[in-house]
Amino acid sequence: MGISIGMITVDTADALKLARWWAEALGGEIAEENEGWFVTVALGAGRPMIAFQKVADPTPGKNRIHLDLRADDRTAEVERLIAAGATLVAERSMGDGFAWTTLADPDGNQFCVASD
Known part of the structure; x- marks a missing residue:
């Protein structure tokens, strides 16, 4: 297959806080903090990353x-x-x-x- 999931991104008002919670929940680690505006969590080799993007108005x-x-x-x-x-x-x-x-x-x- 020519396509696969590389990252799943979630909008949030506090990217670092939510990324830390999911890193702990899934046994991952914070890979990039980017000053809190786009935080990535690595879940291990061969697994997609999960990211948290700071936005002013998350989808209600x-x-x-x-x-x-x-x-x-x-x-x-x-x-x-x-x-x-x-x-x-x-x-x-x-x-x-x-x-x-x-x-x-x-x-x-x-x-x-x-x-x-």
Whole structure:
């Protein structure tokens, strides 16, 4: 394939604060701070980076794109993320037994955590 995801960027009023939260949540590290206006988080070789861009007016309402995270132990990871500042939005499931948890980061951006 000739195209792949290189970086996922999130608009925020405080790029450095949110980048630090996601770096901790995903086990990444701050790669570039750029004086707090565009902060990148490296997640490891072969994985896309996640970036946080300071904007004066972040998009209001529910985010149109969200991260779907996979965890070996969904319950433990959800508990860890909530303790770190995430907010529980909902527990969800599909008829075939597949379940996931929707959370929001400290800026209110929703994301999901599921297990195999």
